[in-house]
Structure formats: C-alpha cells, structure tokens
Amino acid sequence: MSLFRYNTTVTGKEYFMQKAFCFALLLNLIWQVSGAHAAVGCTLSNPSQDLKYLFPEMSTYREDVKALDQMADGRELFQKLKERLGSDLDPVYETYETPYTVYTIFKGDNVIGYVHGVNVPGEGGVIQIFASVNPQTGAMSRFFFQRLESTVAKLLKKKEFLSQFNGLTLADFYKHDYFSKVEPASTEDKVAGIKNPIPSGQNDSDYRSTLRGVRKNLILLDMFVYKQKDEPFYKRAQEVLAEKKKEAVKPLEKKQ
Amino acid sequence: MRFVSMAFKNLRRRPVRSILTITGVALAVAVAVSLAGFNLGYRNAIERSIDRLGFQLMIMSKGCPYEAATMMLKGGTGLLYLPSEIYEKVRNDPDIGSITPVFIGIAEKEGSGIRDDSGSAFAIIAGIDVQSYMEMKPWLEFETGTGFENGRWFKVDSEDEVVMGYEAATYEQRKVGDKFLATISPQGAARSIQKTFRIAGILKRTGTQDDGTVFLPLKNAQKLFNRPNELTILGIKMKQFSGAKLQEFESRWLSLPSVQVVSLQQVKSTLVMLIGTAQTMIAAVTIIAVLVALIGVINAILMSVYERTGEIGVMKAIGAFRGDIFQLIWIETLVICIIGAVTGTLVAISGSRLVEAAIKKLINLGVQGSIVLINWQIITGVMAGAVIVGFFAGLYPAWRAASMHPIDAIREGE
C-alpha cells in the first residue's frame, strides 16, 4: 500500500505534487499494490522515531504482537472485550483475528512506559488511537491520534481536548458506567468530565468513536499487560447496576 | 565393479570432506536456482501486472510518465492532462477495438504519524466511464460478505458516490455505505475542499493497481478537480495487436503535438531494463558462488589425490593406463558435482517459498503473487551447468593424478 503510506514533510507543495503524480501514476499503472492482511492491526508508522519522540529518555523498546486467536483463552478474552466495551465490535475490522502491538519502553533495564494503538471506524475513515500509559498504574500519560480522517479533526486534535485524558484509567471508564446511570452529575466521573470539543448540533460521532477507542485501548492493555487488574472495578460496577435495577423493579412489583 | 562405483567408494573414505565439498556445490546450485527463479518469477509478475492493466496501449500527455523512471529522480514537469477532444478524435480510429477515458487526480488524505509535522498522504482518484472501463477489465467484481453486501457501481451522474479498490477500503477500514473523506485541490482554486463521499461498492482484490484506487464517475472527477475538458489517459485495446499495427497507429497519432502513445510492451521493456542492474548483480553473486564451489571441489579432489599417491602408483603398476587414472579422478569430481547439484536444486525448490517471503519482506517489489518461479528449464540448465563446472573442475586434479610416475608415486606413498 505504498501509495497511501507515502508520508513525508511537505516542502514545496506543487513540486512535490508533480513528483508524486508521476511516481504514483507509474506505480499505479505498472506496479501492483501489495496485499494487505486480512486482519489489519494498528502499528506505529515509525516506531523508533515515534517512541523516541514520546519518550526522549528511552534507551530501547520492544514490540510484542498480541493476537487473541493465538492465545489459549483468546475466545474468552474476545467475549470479555465486547462486554467491557459495551458495544458491538465491527464484524470486518474488529475481528477475533485482529492483531495488536504493545510497545514496551525501556530506560536501561527499567520499563518506563507502554504504548498501544487500536483502530476504530470513524465517520469518514479509520481512527487510529494511541495511548502511552504508566507502567505501574496503567494510567494514561499521553493520548494521540496517528490517523484521524474526520471533518472535525482539527477540534479533536487540539491539545486542550487531548490533555483531558491524562491520568485516565480503565477503572475510570468502568466507574463511568455506574455513574452515568445512577449519579450523572457526580464529579467523581472523570470520563463524563471530558469536554466534547464539537459544538452541539454538529455531528459528534467521531468524538464518541474516540472515547470508544480509548476505552478499547485500555481494555486490551489491561488484558495483555496488567493481568486484568481493573476487572474488580468492572465487576463491582456491574453488581451495583444489577442491584439498582432490582431496586427499580421492586416498587413496580409492590404497586402491582 | 566399475569406475563409477569405485568413485563412490573413494568419496566415502573421507565422508566429512566429501559432505562439505558437496555442500559447497549444493549451496552454489541453490543460490543459482533461487536467483534464476526469482529473475524469472519477477519478470513474469511484471508481465502479469502489465497484462492485468487491461490496456494494450495508452495515449497520454507527452513527458510523463513514459520516462517516469528518470522523472522520479530528476523531477516532473507538472501535472499533465490531455484535452478531451483528443479522445473524441482517437475513438474513431479504425484499428481500435475498445477505448476507455480515464481522469486521474490526487486527493490529500490524513498522514499517518503522531507528530504535528507528519506530512500528508495521498489517494489516487480515478474518474472513469464504467461501461468502457469494464470492457477493458471484465474481471472486476464487487466484494461480497459481511460489510460489503450490495456493492455496485456508482450512477453515471452521481456526485457523491465512489467505488473503492479492496486495499483502499481496507486501509480506511470502510464498508459499503460508509463515508469516505478526501481533500481535493481544484485547478486554480485558492483553497482545498474537503469532500465527503458515500461508498457504493468495494471491489474484490485484483492484485493490480485498481486495489489502491478510488473510482468516481468521470464527469464528477473532472468537475471536482476543475478540469472539465481534460483527461489523463486513454486506455486502448486494438482489434489486432502487432508490432506493425502499433507502428501504424503511432504514426497516425504522434503527429498531435501534445500526446504520446505508450505501448505496455514498451513499458514492460523499460521495467525489465530497470531491473537489468539487479539482474547483473544476481548474475555476479551466482558466479561468485559457483567459483567458490569450484575452488572447493578442486581443492578437495587434489587433497584426495595427494593422499592416495601411493595407491595411484600401485594402480599404475598393476596395469592402469594414464586414461584410467584420469577417468577415475574425473568421475569422482563429477559425482560430487552431480550430487551437489541435485541436493542444491531440491533445497532451492523446497525453500523457494521461504526465499520468496524473505525477498518480499526485505524489498517492496510492488507485485503480487509468486515472484519465484523455478521451472524445468532452470533446473536442467543449472544442473547442466554444474556438470560442466564439474567437468572443468576435475581436469587439473585428474591430470595431476594421471601424470604421476608410478615409481615416484609409490615412493611418495611410502
């Protein structure tokens, strides 16, 4: 897919376009496009450069490809992913066979961070969401888009919006499940506290896809790296929601 | 017991040496077979890709991209388009079997990078006339299955529908009915415009450039890029395709000041020429491997001759002619080369998939399908080459052995 991954710093735009056209036309006419994988993962375009940019103190990194279909408990994890995400997975692009890549960042022998990316379908194209997280707590230290094909891309890429995700954990998302249903105004709900940068009245599906992507990213990291340490928060939220549901049903039964 | 069986038995005297020498030959043969297979396979892949274009000829604006190979290094001369009236003129040529007009433009896409200075990417937008395009490429089909149901071509006058090639759709993770965004810079406009399209269909993978292309109705593409009377390529199939017909066709249309006629055969030749340098390197590597193996064989056989000096003297004493000794040593060399050639060929054939995967991983050749093709001609050619090499490799050691004076040989052996 050399055409689409042609990525360079634009200097003289027209000169570049001329060259690109001739190059692309030749390639388009002559070369055949190399085959994409049936299941497309999300990897950094230039891992060594990008990770050094994120972690200037990095000495080395390691790339681990995780594939649920290669894991003994893969099916179970895939089901858990669906349940914890709270939405269906895209049947074509978020499949059981989709591979994931976790980058472990080292300074000497010490792990100083993890970086992980996921694809989510956006309104106009794929959204690639990367998060770097604290190696001990799993809290997000940075969040960025590698690709964002959207009519509201400028708004979503603003630093003010992205910085709201710093310190966010998966547990916060599970707590949000509870708070959003039971105490919508709670100030403890960090996820609800994230300001939507898109003015009301405009299509904000890419904003919601972004949140979904961040959540999916953290769920997978919890499974691959943190041994599902935030699972108790999910279970507790589900329990409490179930209790609240029961309580809501009881008065109805009494009335009857 | 004949000379051949004696040769085999003699090689078993020093099994490690014999195995190492055979391995050297086998490696050289495996390299030769693999590289010859890659050479043939890659040429075939290029031919396949050219054939899958559907066109036999292209008429395009002069200057690009016929010399695109050097253009890429020296810089282009500007985006070049044909006036549409040329299509109206050419389409009535009596030798044309079918013709399709294509408009190609470049749309900007989001780059792929985490840093703010990450540049843009580009998408190839092709405005086509579906009916004539499909005549050229009848193999184009729509993907079916989950997410791709009900795929179809856009309506002729549609302004917001696109059809995507398989790779293009997969890269954007699009399904039929999804939106597709692209930023287009119309000719003469001060600003680019971001356009939202709806995906009417996604094509099945073809293994050609169509996989990475986004198709629009021709008129819409021309309108979007603000080039309403311009085209990029006229793709042509002749009623009868031959060198003579091509020349006649060229002579009729080359008189137009702004066009060039590009035969895909010529493009193939240019490409083949481009890979000629690689072929020279391949040949050099093969020759070096063969020479190293040859030296190894000569060395091993010479050592064997020196070790058997006394025996050779005795064989001469008991009645062996010079020719008998020559034959014996020479057959040993041939046996090594033949066993090595067979082994090397088997290794190359069984490892060809691995070689192919390694080459594709190291270099993006931009072709799909197999790029290593080992056929009988290659096998017999390389095996014959190994026998010839063995023929020459054995000459000196065999001559040395045959030239030994029996007395001296026996004395040396003592």
Next chain:
Amino acid sequence: MEKGKTIIEGFGLKRYYQRGSETVKAVDGIDIVIRSGEMVSVLGPSGSGKTTLVHLLSCLDAPTGGSLLVEGVSVEGLSEDELAGVRRKTMGFVFQKFYLLPTLTVAENVELPLLFLRKQPDRAATMEVLGQVGLEDRAEHLPNELSGGQMQRAAIARGLIINPRLLIADEPTGNLDSENSKSIFDLFGHLVRDKGISILVTTHNLSLGRLANRVITLQDGKVVKEDRF
C-alpha cells in the same frame, strides 16, 4: 607356460640418478634372466639397488643403459602406457605396504587389475585365487578387518588374478612378523611348485631369501654373487 622358458632378460642394465652434482649409480651393469617356474630372490643391504633392479625388470622404470626384453620383445622406447600394457599382461605385483584400497572388499581389491584390463570379474575365479592364498572366508571383508599377513595374502591374490607369467614382490615381508613372513614365502614356494608361476622377490632377510631357487646378491648396484638352490 613350459618350465624354463625365458620371461625377462636384462643385459648390462644401468640406472643412474642425478642428485645435485653427484651421479648415483643405483644399478650399474647387471645381466639377469628370469625363467618360468622359478623363484628368484634378490638380496642385498639397503641401497644395494634391489628395488631399482626390480623396477627396471618390471617396466616400472626405464634403464639409463642396457637392454631389457620381456618375453623376447624389447621394451626400449615404449611410452608409459605401453609399458603399463606390457605389465598388465605379464606381471603381477606385491608391495611392502600392501596398498589395498581401503573402501573395497578383499574380493574387489583382488579384481582391481581386471577393471583396468576391461574384463568382467568372474567371482568363481576370484574365489579360486583367494583359495590359493587361504582367504576364501575373507572375501567380503574390508582390509581394515584383516591382519598384516592376511592383507599381504590379499595383495598376492590381486597379483595372481590376471594369471601372470611373473609375480614381482618387492620386500613383501617388510611389514610382517617372522611367522607371517615365513608363511608368505611358503606360499610363494607353493605357487612356484604347484602352479608354475615365476616369482621375483626382493628381501634383506637372508634366511627367507634362501628359500628361493636362485639367490642373487647385489652390492652397490652390481651382482656380487648368484647362488642356486
């Protein structure tokens, strides 16, 4: 072949070598006749010219002077291959170091001369020859499975397979102990008496050499004594 017929005649045989500025006269004017049905041993100390004389008589080397007739035909001026042709029809060879090919069985070693004669080996004939030297039960063994004496017997059998007029043995007991050496010479005696084969043997062992019909003693390249027994 009828007993007493001349196989090899050498007149005034000389073989000189240049060693730097010095001329070494390894054989210096020897007359010798080998007839059918006799065993001739050539005795002498090291450097007396025994081996050089045997090499001349067996056409392995060309004399510097004198003439040599094999079965009445002069071998002067013959090429190396022509001399090999003379040898393969008339003579069998046994060497001090046996020189059996280690990858061939005893039977295959015995049949080796037939390969060069382009004759198909006859296993029955091979077994008969092996029987003559007492190795019928070792036919399929490799040389490294034999004792020194057995290896020399196998080499003798190789020399006999072509039915030679003359068997030439150069220091055949040099690498054997006294018991094996005696048995080899006994075998030679048996071959001469019962098979009518002539044998020319060199040795520095006086007691073994005297087991021959004729004993020629050399010193400094000349015959100093010839005894008949």
